[in-house]
Amino acid sequence: MEGKVYLVGAGPGDYKLMTLRGLECIQKADVIVYDRLANEDYLKEAKAGCEIIYVGKAGSHHTLPQDEINALIVEKAKEGKWVTRLKGGDPYVFGRGGEEAEYLLEQGLSFETVPGITSAIGGLCYAGIPITHRDYASSFHVITGHLRDGAEEEIPFEALAKLRGTLVFLMGVSNLKTITEKLLAAGKKETTPVALVSWATRPRQCVVVGNLKDIYEKALEEEVKPPTLIVVGEVVHLREKLNFFEERPLFGKTIMVTRSREQSSHLVMKLQDQGASVLECPTITIQKNEEDTSPIWEELDSYTYLVFTSPNGVKYFFETLHQRGKDARSLSNMQIWAVGQGTADALKMQGIRADGIPPKAIAESLYESLKEHLKPEDRILLPQSQIARDYLSEALKKHAHVTEIKLYTTLKPEGLSESYQAALEKGEVDYITFTSSSTCQYFVELMGQENLDKLKDTKLISIGPITSKTIQSYGLKVYKEAAEHTLNALVDTIVQDSLLKSKDKE
Numbered sequence: 001m002e003g004k005v006y007l008v009g010a011g012p013g014d015y016k017l018m019t020l021r022g023l024e025c026i027q028k029a030d031v032i033v034y035d036r037l038a039n040e041d042y043l044k045e046a047k048a049g050c051e052i053i054y055v056g057k058a059g060s061h062h063t064l065p066q067d068e069i070n071a072l073i074v075e076k077a078k079e080g081k082w083v084t085r086l087k088g089g090d091p092y093v094f095g096r097g098g099e100e101a102e103y104l105l106e107q108g109l110s111f112e113t114v115p116g117i118t119s120a121i122g123g124l125c126y127a128g129i130p131i132t133h134r135d136y137a138s139s140f141h142v143i144t145g146h147l148r149d150g151a152e153e154e155i156p157f158e159a160l161a162k163l164r165g166t167l168v169f170l171m172g173v174s175n176l177k178t179i180t181e182k183l184l185a186a187g188k189k190e191t192t193p194v195a196l197v198s199w200a201t202r203p204r205q206c207v208v209v210g211n212l213k214d215i216y217e218k219a220l221e222e223e224v225k226p227p228t229l230i231v232v233g234e235v236v237h238l239r240e241k242l243n244f245f246e247e248r249p250l251f252g253k254t255i256m257v258t259r260s261r262e263q264s265s266h267l268v269m270k271l272q273d274q275g276a277s278v279l280e281c282p283t284i285t286i287q288k289n290e291e292d293t294s295p296i297w298e299e300l301d302s303y304t305y306l307v308f309t310s311p312n313g314v315k316y317f318f319e320t321l322h323q324r325g326k327d328a329r330s331l332s333n334m335q336i337w338a339v340g341q342g343t344a345d346a347l348k349m350q351g352i353r354a355d356g357i358p359p360k361a362i363a364e365s366l367y368e369s370l371k372e373h374l375k376p377e378d379r380i381l382l383p384q385s386q387i388a389r390d391y392l393s394e395a396l397k398k399h400a401h402v403t404e405i406k407l408y409t410t411l412k413p414e415g416l417s418e419s420y421q422a423a424l425e426k427g428e429v430d431y432i433t434f435t436s437s438s439t440c441q442y443f444v445e446l447m448g449q450e451n452l453d454k455l456k457d458t459k460l461i462s463i464g465p466i467t468s469k470t471i472q473s474y475g476l477k478v479y480k481e482a483a484e485h486t487l488n489a490l491v492d493t494i495v496q497d498s499l500l501k502s503k504d505k506e
């Protein structure tokens with residue numbers, strides 16, 4: 001069967017400005033081909049085993065020429081794969097999406113296009129500039145600023161200058177001088193407002209405002225680089241009132257979030273909602289163990305106990321069970337135990353109430369509770385991680401027959417990435433959050449004790465007294481502690497500190 005290609009608009013950059021259909025195309029893809037302006041965080045949504053190919057273009061340094069990109073997409077689709085071609089903004093706004101779709105048709109392949117929020121509109125919005133407004137602009141024009149040598153006449157500057165609408169030039173920074181000169185020569189007033197919006201909708205969004213006469217000089221001073229939108233028109237003034245994005249309390253702040261081995265990312269979201277740029281420390285990743293355990297699945301009837309020591313154990317056990325065409329009914333012969341409430345909750349999701357949960361959520365307590373019930377003829381099935389301690393299986397073996405199944409492996413990251421280490425060293429990270437003692441211990445493990453002096457320019461924020469003690473035990477200084485032991489209070493501590501600092505500056 002032949003595959004299909006989905007040309008997907010990834011939106012202007014902010015992670016949440018992508019359509020639901022676009023996200024679905026990322027989650028289902030066998031191959032994702034993406035370029036520079038698409039937010040890389042979307043790739044985390046790809047399924048395991050998805051092939052991810054970068055064909056980014058940075059200015060004139062094309063990583064892959066267009067015809068090679070086309071050929072690559074066709075090759076993958078012909079292998080029967082779901083190919084998602086992820087493009088910044090909207091695929092049909094100067095994204096060459098139309099050309100790619102035509103080429104696919106020529107090759108006899110089918111395609112779908114998923115529109116995205118174009119930077120030409122969404123990017124302006126996040127800079128506080130509405131593209132139309134009844135008082136200032138009754139139309140808008142989106143124009144390519146990418147001029148081939150001596151091809152300025154391709155753009156009808158005379159006509160554009162006469163319009164009472166907003167002009168948005170994409171790919172135009174390197175031709176800013178020509179663009180402003182041509183508009184002035186065509187009769188636009190020198191005082192016409194101009195904004196240059198770089199990395200729109202991203203935490204590093206940066207806006208330079210001027211007018212047709214002075215904007216080129218300002219761009220040189222501020223070293224404006226692509227990707228940048230050039231906005232010409234009276235609507236630029238509205239930015240003074242409507243600039244909600246850069247007004248968020250943590251805009252411009254970089255915050256590193258340390259997590260323990262299993263923690264979820266609520267904190268990351270809360271900080272991002274306040275405008276922060278968040279660097280997430282890597283956590284343990286989990287990989288399914290493909291080893292063949294088939295005999296066990298055929299003789300489930302012969303076991304009397306099924307013992308789970310983690311929610312992941314439950315997840316992978318039932319995944320495999322279902323893959324083998326079986327369901328919970330094959331477990332009716334067994335007493336099912338869970339090490340703690342989290343594991344019992346995971347079982348509940350599978351429609352199973354745990355028969356036993358020990359008083360403490362640790363293997364030792366599980367053993368003490370379970371052994372009371374065991375008879376020598378009992379057969380225990382113990383699904384675990386490949387790196388689980390031997391303790392539980394060894395202890396249980398004293399009382400009954402035990403079969404372990406190693407369903408998954410936990411992979412530890414090698415350390416903190418070089419770019420994170422460099423950001424810390426250069427003092428680019430404003431805050432680091434610690435939400436428990438274990439996040440601190442895990443962070444020190446990742447960072448390496450010997451590198452802790454790199455944290456000297458960064459403010460360490462702790463969620464409470466016990467966490468603070470752990471931080472101090474490594475010789476580190478706690479800058480502030482949350483008033484209450486909650487994520488909201490932690491975020492609030494940073495917001496208050498950051499507001500205080502900006503007041504100091506005023």
Ligand code: SAH
Pocket residue numbers: 012013037087088089090091092093094095117118119120123169170171172197198199200201202226227228229230
């Ligand atoms: N299809 C894209 C545009 C591709 S052309 C869209 O609909 O947005 C590439 C140009 O788009 C860049 O040179 C820049 O001018 C503009 N652009 C795209 N994303 C941007 C962003 N986040 N900030 C500023 N300009 C951006």
